[in-house]
Amino acid sequence: MRTSLMCLCLLGVCAAAELAVPNASFEEGAGEGALGWKWWSRTNAGSAVRTADAQHSLGHSMCIRHDGPRDWALSSEGRFPARPGECYLATAWVKVRKGTVELAVVALRKGKTLSWDIGSASAGADDKWLRLEAFAEVPQDCDQVYLRFVGQGDVLAFVDDVSIVPAERPKASERPKVEGSATQRVREKLGRGLVAVIGQDGKVHVSWRALDGDPPAVAFDLYRSTGGEEPKRLNEQPIVTTTDFTDAPPVQAAQCTYILREAGKTDDLDKAVAKPQYVSIRLDGNHTFQKVGIADLDGDGRLDFVIKQPNTNIDPANDYWKRSETPYKLEAYSADGGFLWRHDLGPAIETGIWYSPYIVYDLDGDGKAEVAAKTGEGDPRDADGRVQSGPEYLTILSGETGKPLARVDWPSREPFLRRPNGYNYASRNQLGVAYLDGRTPCLIVERGTYNLIVVVAYEFHAGKLRELWRWSNEREPRRYWGQGAHWMHAADVDADGRDELILCSFALDDNGAPLWSTGLGHPDHLYLGDLDPARPGLEIYFGIEARQPRNGMCLADAATGQILWGIQKPTRHVHASGLCSDIDPRFPGAECYSSDTDEKKQAS
DSSP states (O other): OOOOOSOOTTOOBOSSOOBOOTTTTSOOOSTTOOTTEEEEETTSOOEEEEESSSOSSSSOEEEEEEOSSSEEEEEEOOOEEOOTTOEEEEEEEEEEEESEEEEEEEEEETTEEEEEEEEEEEEESOSSOEEEEEEEEOOTTOOEEEEEEEEESSEEEEEEEEEEEEEOOOOOOOOOOOOOSOSSOOOOOOOOOOEEEEOTTSOEEEEOOOOTTSOTTOOEEEEEEETTOOOEEOOSSOBOSOSEEEEOOSSOGGGEEEEEEETTOOSEEEEEEOBOSSOOOOOSSSOOOSEEEEEOSSSSSSOEEEEEESOOOOOSSTTTOOOOOSOOEEEEEOTTSOEEEEEEOOTTSOSSTTTOOEEEEOSSSSSSOEEEEEEEOSOOBOTTSOBOSSOEEEEEEETTTOOEEEEEEOOOSHHHHTSTTHHHHHTOEEEEEEETTSSSEEEEEEEOSSSOOEEEEEEEETTEEEEEEEEEGGGSOGGGSSOOOSOOEEEOSSSSSSOEEEOSSEEEOTTSOEEEEOOOOOEEEEEEEOOOTTSSSOEEEEEEOSOBSSOSEEEEETTTOOEEEEOOSOBSOEEEEEEEEOOOTTSSSOEEEEEEOSSSOEEO
């Protein structure tokens, strides 16, 4: 297995001298111990022993042995002064016979740990001497750094010849702008969606859809027909300020049909029969469902439904994972409730939302939505039920028939599996849509959330998937690692007519180049919009799950990631409870709140 290199030829090493790692080749020691190094494990098991049985150079190396499921570390006692913005390249030679070994750069502030990992590289079992290279950028508030080897579970490995040198930040690679196939922006071709809902008081609330192609002065007339009689106009003046109307019919509301026309015209835009307060659709089978995608599958201007069933969910984390039972199936239903098709995802897709992203959207602009989904083949489950092998695909299904139209490989799980806790991290997958050229809906495929992250953009056109760009944080500064969340957003944050990706404590430009990162880590809620109308552009409100000394709840500029304001006290575990909305009409813009939901619950 190859090493995971954090820095390659893009890294230019400075002329500054190498920092002196104490006992870097493990030649000094009393007995089995090595001067200047300290062993630790969660269960007080395992060992790190000087040995002459294997060495990269000179006469000794350090042999690390550990059995059991918990974590361990071999840490250097050497501490190096550091300033925010400085960059370093840490290296070591490793020979791994079992398990995984990671070299990490640790950041300190006034002697206390600020971050356990501001740069790292890892190697899995290969039984060859391999050179790890970990690029690290010193974060804000850091004043010292040091090195350590870390891992989890069963390990037998040798480490030798450790070093750290000042380095230059990698230069950003030039990326071309995306040019898709659409000549003008692809939009959903939807009808007015007229709905007439009977209230408990017998009145009927009629509403319809405003379309983005409507002229500014568009106006409507609403008619009611009772028992087949000639339609009667209900509004005295054309309806111009809203797209709804409340009617008090002289007969039972269920006998009424409502007709929408453009003001002063005779052509019907839409019709609707008054119904109770919901529309019931009978599913094709004895099941409920977990999620639903909504789009026009057949081109009739009405929204149809693609559900994922059954209603079950497994989290990949060890404490929550369990074996999948009944495989997921995608099912499509028309707007009037008719069953259209079913696609069995099979045992290759475990039954958790992280394993099974799908999205329903008109990707090729033909007026009919496709279904994009993560798929697999056969039954590649391990003996315990985990899927860690076998092919994985991004597959496009016809929205009308469910027939597969195209597929390409999903980003590989292999770089994730060679890192500690790799199965958990490899199982985090997402799908989204962004207009990267301002015209063409592009599919965004993401693998990874909590450390390594890979993003690939595709265009679906003429029945084929075309890769537009690919990005990984593997060679990026550490502030781009572990910044993902449970979703992704697309928005034109720099007003250039093209969508950028908010993914979530970091952003990519429309061409896949890194744009900014707050470095705050995993957010559990995020709101994007013109939240503060007093300043130009868009803003983002973050609720950060990871423990923070400050800014665990904060507002940032969507174009730059700059923190505009934040809570200036520590947060422990800001979780899913949070909202951003115009709650108080006395003040312009939105109000925001989050809840710290760990041991000492507190709201701010």
